Amino acid sequence: MEQTSQICIVGGGPAGLVLALKLAKSGVDVTVLEANKSYERSFRGESIQPDTVGIFHELGIADAINEHGYMIFKELEVWERDSKRLNMNYTKMPYQHKFMIDVPQPVFLNALAEKLAQYPNAKLIRGAAFDGVIEKDDTVIGVTYREAGEKKSIHAKAIIAADGRYSRVREKAAIPYTKTPQERDVLWCKMPIPEGWDKHKYYILLNGAQHIILLPSYPDLYRTGVNIPKGGFAALKKEGLDGFYNLIDEVNAELGQHVRKHITSWKDLHVLDIFTTHAPLWGKDGLIMIGDAAHTLTPLLGQGVNIAIQDAMTLAPMLAQQVQSDKAVDTQFLRSYQSERQPQVDFVTQMQQRQEKMLCSDSKLMLSMRKAFYFILNRMPFIQNRILNQISYKRQRSLAMGKIS
Template identity: 35%
Template sequence: MSERNTELDSEVCVIGGGPGGLMLALQLARRGNRVVVVEQSARYKRHFRGESISPDSVRLLDRLGLMNAIAARGEFARTNRFEISDGGAAALRVDFRDISPDGSLPTEIPQQVLLEVLAEEAARHPGFTLLRRHSVTGLLRSADGRITGARCTGPDGPLDIHADLTVGADGRFSSVLELSGLPFTRKPLGRDVLWFKVPLPDTWDDDTVRVRIDRDRHALMLPTHPRSLRVGLNIPKGGLKQVRAQGLPALHGQITAFAPELGPAVRTHITRWSDLSLLDIFTTSVPRWSRDGLVLIGDAAHTLSPILGQGVNHAIMDALALAPLVSDALTAPDRRQRLATALTRFQKLREPAVERTRRTQSAQERAFGLSSAPAVQARQRVYRLVNSQKWLKHWLWRRIYYTLPPRLSSP
């Protein structure tokens, strides 16, 4: 005889306890709603993932009263500067302190810290439930096709969660997207990224993001806490097998060619392939983010390139835009229709900003992929032109990092 599923009722079931899912749950719980978060991991050990928080999100976290809790842990690093070197020469330098309208700066926050703070704050509210070590195995449906919750499995066996709204916040490889029946297009980009962490070189300051470019190859170096460096080295799409065949000494040489200052640390700390993490680079476009009883947020709805570190920020923005719409709809007598209207409104609010970021990232992806000598020289001239025109440089970077719309300024 098969084991009978345990039942759980809630107003909202969020699949995925990442930044977007937990932020949404927190905001709903603060509004008095009942919300269950389904998270497959036992602890938030998410290395190399989503640590870059834009100034807009820093402002939002501060206004939500969460930055004090993050700062109390002391595990963050603020970024003052960003610089690009191309072909061994400095091409573009940006000082965020000259651009910020209110002093907010890009900040590196380990995702484990951010998620723990969100979960602890949400747990203060009686309507919040976090189910760790649970995975979604299916979606519940009514006779007319409406999504009515999620079927999960956890340490105690199967669990059916019934909810007015199910939210797919389960990231770039979203199971909810796959199960939902919503059409989507996944576009692989021309590179993957190898991530690793090493100590910050003694000769480097701890508040500058560095990008080193050599023709169609580049490396991204982000200072993080404590005096460490997250490094992302791009490799050809599907090229890990070839990189491994060449051996670790060859990889050490590639990294050292980009940044000689990292040579000793790389040889000392990158001694096994398990010291590296591969990020498969692709974008996902979902024309419609919702259907009756279900909505997608964050990477589940719009997977972006890692360029400019916008994934976490869009997930947070999604959550803050969606929460009041859903909470208001749940109080209405005709909540099914009100929820449908709210989900349509949510996509209309958020999609323009997502698409603007996607276009910016696509342009930068193309620039990083240039390999012919004339194209590389043109790229270098563009970078130097932007660097020489202060007004243009500030305008461009404000469009990337300081875009908080008035409707989200007071969550």
């Protein structure tokens, strides 16, 4: 069966659904192909930056999130063994949406999907797995996909690849990119917040090259990330769970005891292969990649969802105008969109790379530099504010300064 739509988005995750909703509101015909039938997923972008909270309000899904409930992060603390190295407090930031929140991804994806369903010019097809690109004269003009075992196709003025970190659209359209594995992987688990620990604080706990991240997680848990050497999960499994507990003990023995009580099976642990991707050009004629498909980031500083959604917010008005004035969604257009988004993506990528080096190295020089860095940062609120203005409040700042509307 062959269909047409002005825009076809492959992937109905955070980037794809926000783009679809914005386009639908502008009157553009949009179809989203989403491989999964339901949004049940955990250990994905659940820590949401204040700017994204603002976007949820703009998109009209804040009520659904309030109704469900969420956790608020008021402070970030870095500890090295028993010494507090850094406290960053968000309560005094001069923005309407000050705090990061934690909300399960299915909650906001379902809320976005419900909003999208109100637009007759929008269609979300669940259980539709992308299969291949259709090209004519080196321009992407459509895609094929499989739904309930049937092969189908759709033609569109532009295809948007919002299909995440393992983007198949990127592969099938042969978009050049590089993948850079980081020095570590992360084991994620969820456990109750230990007694006496603060449920509004986001903790980074360090000891040498070993670190643990504790993120308050709805309803009353810590989402816990423990770093392991790259590809080291199989070796750790051979040691048994004691090997995992020992990694926690090395950093914080009290937490080690708590983890022993609550993490009792390998099934409680999820491995995240940490890598970044860089594509010089986020697509080609007729195809634009957004979110993780265009630039996979590391999980440090909870940036993936924020950046993916801001890609969609920037692209939507540009794309609506291009389509409605019947202009080609070609490489020239792609470059003009990419130049809007590249500076923020580059800033975050470089900052994450510096943090990765600081957290994962055990060289004496790096450990001293890390101590000095946190010492200075802890005493200089204006430097803290400059960093937060880039990674948490950039959009709210730009709105206040009239740089975006």
